[in-house]
Amino acid sequence: MSKKRISLQTRIARHIAFAVVLSLVASALVLVVFRHRSVQRNMERAAQTYASLVCEPMVTKISFLGSSGNGILDQEVAQLRELNADVNRLDIVDVRGNVVLSSEGHSVVVYGDGMNAPVIEDRDLSRAIAGLEPSTAVVKEPSGERVYRVVAPVVDQWGVHHFSLVGTFSYAGVNRQLRNSLWLSALILVMGLGLTQWVSMTLARGITRDVERLREGVQRIQEGHLEERVTVNSRDEIEELAEAFNVMADELLATIQWLREANRELETLDQTKADLVANVSHELKTPLTALRGYLELMTDGELGGLPDEANRAAMICRKNVQRLSLRVEELVQLSRFERFMTLDPAREEVDLLAVLDGVIETFGPRLEESNIDLDLMVKERIELLQLNPEQIERVFFNLLDNAVKFTPEGGSVVVTAESNARDDSDGVLVSIEDSGVGIPRLELVRVFDRFHQVDPSSRRRFGGMGLGLSLVRSIVEAHRGSVWAESTEGSGSVFVVWLPRLESGSEQPLQPSPSDKLKTENGSGNQSEEG
Amino acid sequence: MARVFVIDDEPDMVDLLATILKADGFEVETDTDGRSALARMLADPPDLVLLDLMMPDLDGMELLKILRLDTKGADIPVLVVSARSGHQDQLGTLQLGANAYICKPFSPRELVRQVRQLLGSTDGEPRG
Numbered sequence: 001m002s003k004k005r006i007s008l009q010t011r012i013a014r015h016i017a018f019a020v021v022l023s024l025v026a027s028a029l030v031l032v033v034f035r036h037r038s039v040q041r042n043m044e045r046a047a048q049t050y051a052s053l054v055c056e057p058m059v060t061k062i063s064f065l066g067s068s069g070n071g072i073l074d075q076e077v078a079q080l081r082e083l084n085a086d087v088n089r090l091d092i093v094d095v096r097g098n099v100v101l102s103s104e105g106h107s108v109v110v111y112g113d114g115m116n117a118p119v120i121e122d123r124d125l126s127r128a129i130a131g132l133e134p135s136t137a138v139v140k141e142p143s144g145e146r147v148y149r150v151v152a153p154v155v156d157q158w159g160v161h162h163f164s165l166v167g168t169f170s171y172a173g174v175n176r177q178l179r180n181s182l183w184l185s186a187l188i189l190v191m192g193l194g195l196t197q198w199v200s201m202t203l204a205r206g207i208t209r210d211v212e213r214l215r216e217g218v219q220r221i222q223e224g225h226l227e228e229r230v231t232v233n234s235r236d237e238i239e240e241l242a243e244a245f246n247v248m249a250d251e252l253l254a255t256i257q258w259l260r261e262a263n264r265e266l267e268t269l270d271q272t273k274a275d276l277v278a279n280v281s282h283e284l285k286t287p288l289t290a291l292r293g294y295l296e297l298m299t300d301g302e303l304g305g306l307p308d309e310a311n312r313a314a315m316i317c318r319k320n321v322q323r324l325s326l327r328v329e330e331l332v333q334l335s336r337f338e339r340f341m342t343l344d345p346a347r348e349e350v351d352l353l354a355v356l357d358g359v360i361e362t363f364g365p366r367l368e369e370s371n372i373d374l375d376l377m378v379k380e381r382i383e384l385l386q387l388n389p390e391q392i393e394r395v396f397f398n399l400l401d402n403a404v405k406f407t408p409e410g411g412s413v414v415v416t417a418e419s420n421a422r423d424d425s426d427g428v429l430v431s432i433e434d435s436g437v438g439i440p441r442l443e444l445v446r447v448f449d450r451f452h453q454v455d456p457s458s459r460r461r462f463g464g465m466g467l468g469l470s471l472v473r474s475i476v477e478a479h480r481g482s483v484w485a486e487s488t489e490g491s492g493s494v495f496v497v498w499l500p501r502l503e504s505g506s507e508q509p510l511q512p513s514p515s516d517k518l519k520t521e522n523g524s525g526n527q528s529e530e531g
Numbered sequence: 532m533a534r535v536f537v538i539d540d541e542p543d544m545v546d547l548l549a550t551i552l553k554a555d556g557f558e559v560e561t562d563t564d565g566r567s568a569l570a571r572m573l574a575d576p577p578d579l580v581l582l583d584l585m586m587p588d589l590d591g592m593e594l595l596k597i598l599r600l601d602t603k604g605a606d607i608p609v610l611v612v613s614a615r616s617g618h619q620d621q622l623g624t625l626q627l628g629a630n631a632y633i634c635k636p637f638s639p640r641e642l643v644r645q646v647r648q649l650l651g652s653t654d655g656e657p658r659g
Contacts, residue, residue, distance in 0.1 A: 282585055282614035286541055289636035293547040296639050302554045325636045 016200035028185035373412040398468035406436030539583035565589030584613040599628040
C-alpha cells in the first residue's frame with residue numbers, strides 16, 4: 001500500500017478540532033448578530049427618548065415663541081445636541097413643512113421671516129410631520145447613508161400642534177460597536193484554535209493510547225510470540241476488543257499445538273505405514289520368489305521335462321506370478337514415492353540407453369509370448385544424465401509395461417531416444433510408441449492420475465491398478481522433467497518423456513557416453529531384444 | 532567345483548536356491564540359522580555366500596558385519612538376497628561389505644548369472 005499512514009490520534013484530534021471550531025464560529029456569529037440587534041435597538045430607543053427630551057422645553061415655551069418661533073431655541077438645541085452622540089441633525093418644521101430651525105453638526109441655523117427657508121417635499125416625511133403621534137422610520141439620506149429618523153410633534157397645553165421635531169440619527173456608532181465585537185470574536189477564535197489544537201491532541205491521545213497498546217500486542221502475536229497477551233484497562237470497546245483478541249490468540253495457540261500434535265501423530269502413522277509396506281513386501285516377495293524360481297526351473301526343463309499339459313499349466317502359473325510380482329513392486333514403489341516425492345531424488349550420472357536396454361531385456365519372455373516387436377531407435381549419441389537410476393528404471397519399465405499391455409498380439413512398440421532442448425535447457429526426449437487401442441483425446445491428461453483407467457472394464461482386460469502412470473509422472477516431475485501422451489484413437493499412443501540434463505554443482509565436462517557402442521544410425525538403430 | 536553357502540530362514544527359499552545352484556553344477560551347503568551358519572563358514576570358508584537379510588535372531592546385516600571382521604571371512608564374496616528393493620537399502624548393504632545384491636523375486640537365470648560373475652571376478656577370470 002502506497003497510501004500515507006495517518007495516526008489514529010491525528011484523525012480523532014482532527015474530528016474534535018473540527019467540532020470545536022465549528023461551534024466556536026457558530027456561537028461567535030450568533031453572539032455578534034444578537035449584540036448588533038440589541039445595540040441597534042438601544043440606539044433607536046435612545047433616539048426616541050432624546051427626541052421627546054428635546055420637545056419638552058419647547059412645549060413649555062411654545063406660547064412665547066409664537067407661530068414664527070424664531071431664535072429662542074437655538075442655544076438649547078446646541079446644548080441638547082451634546083446629550084446624544086448619534087444625532088446627525090435636528091430640524092424644527094412647522095405643520096406646513098417649512099423648516100424653522102435646522103441644526104447640523106455644531107451649526108444651528110434659525111430661519112426668520114423673509115428668509116428663504118427650505119420646504120420639506122418628501123411626502124412620507126410631510127405626512128409624519130403633520131401627524132399628531134410620534135413616528136420613526138429608517139431612511140436613506142441623499143448621501144446614501146442609512147439613518148434613523150424620529151418625528152415628534154410639539155403640541156401646546158391647549159392641544160395646538162405648532163411644530164414637529166425631525167431628528168436624524170446615524171448608525172455609525174452602532175456599526176463601530178459591531179466592528180469591535182467582530183474583531184473581538186475573531187481574536188477569541190484565533191486563540192481558541194490554538195487551544196483546540198492542544199486540547200484535541202490531548203483528548204485523542206487518551207483514546208489512542210489504548211488502541212496503540214492493542215496494536216503493539218497484536219503485532220507481537222503476529223510476529224509469532226503467540227504467548228503474548230494484550231492488556232488494556234479502558235473499560236470500553238477497546239478493552240473488549242483486546243479481550244476478544246486474547247481469546248483468539250488462546251485459541252490460535254491451542255489450535256497450533258493441536259495441529260503440531262496431529263502432525264506428529266501423522267508422521268508416526270506414516271512411518272508405521274512405511275514399515276508395514278516394507279514388511280508386507282517382504283512377506284509377499286519371499287513366497288513369490290519361491291514360486292517364480294521353481295516355476296522357471298520347471299518350465300525351463302531344469303527339473304526334468306514336464307508332460308505338455310503340465311508344462312502349459314506351469315507356463316500360465318509363471319506368467320501370473322510375474323504379474324503378481326509387478327503389482328507388488330508397484331505398490332511398494334508407490335508408497336515409497338508418496339513419501340519422498342517432494343524430495344530431490346539422489347542423482348548420479350546415468351547412461352539412459354543402458355537403462356533402456358536393461359528394462360527392455362526384462363520384457364523378453366512377454367514379447368515372445370505375444371509376438372510383439374519391440375525396437376529401440378537411437379537417432380544420435382545421448383549424453384550422460386544426472387538421474388536416480390532406480391527411479392528412472394521404474395519410469396521406463398512402467399511405460400513399456402503399459403505399451404506392451406495395450407498392444408495386440410503381433411503389434412509393435414517403438415522406443416525412440418534423442419537429444420532435445422526445451423525451455424532453454426538441454427535434455428533427452430524418449431518416446432514410446434505402441435500400436436495399441438489408443439487413448440481418447442479427453443483422457444490424454446487424466447491417464448496420469450492415480451487409479452485412473454481409461455476404460456473401467458480395462459482393469460479386467462488388461463490388469464493393473466492405474467498406479468503405474470501416476471508413479472511415472474511423480475518421478476519425472478521430481479527430476480524436473482515432463483511426461484505427456486499423444487494418441488490417435490484406434491491406431492496407438494505415444495508416451496513422451498523429457499528429462500533435463502541437470503548440472504550438478506561441480507560438473508566436469510561430460511565424458512563420452514558408453515552408449516557410443518550404439519552407433520549413431522539415422523533412422524533404424526534396430527535393437528530388438530530377445531524378440 | 533565352487534562351493535556356495537546358502538543362508539536363509541525360509542526352508543523353501545533355501546531349497547530353491549540350492550536347487551538352482553545344484554542344477555547349474557555348484558556344490559551347495561545350507562543353513563536356516565544365522566549363528567550356526569556363521570560358525571560353520573568361519574570353520575570352513577566357502578567360495579561364495581548367498582545371504583538373506585531379514586532373519587530372526589541374527590539378521591543378515593549383523594552376520595555380514597561379523598563375517599567381515601574375521602580374517603577368514605573378510606574376502607569371501609557375499610551375494611545378498613533381499614525383498615527390499617530400495618536404492619538406499621542396496622547401497623547400505625554394499626557399504627557393509629556385500630559384493631552384490633539381488634532383489635526378490637528374481638529369476639533363476641539372473642541368480643546364476645550374478646553368482647558366476649562374482650566367482651569369476653574373485654578368481655580374476657574375465658567373464659562375458
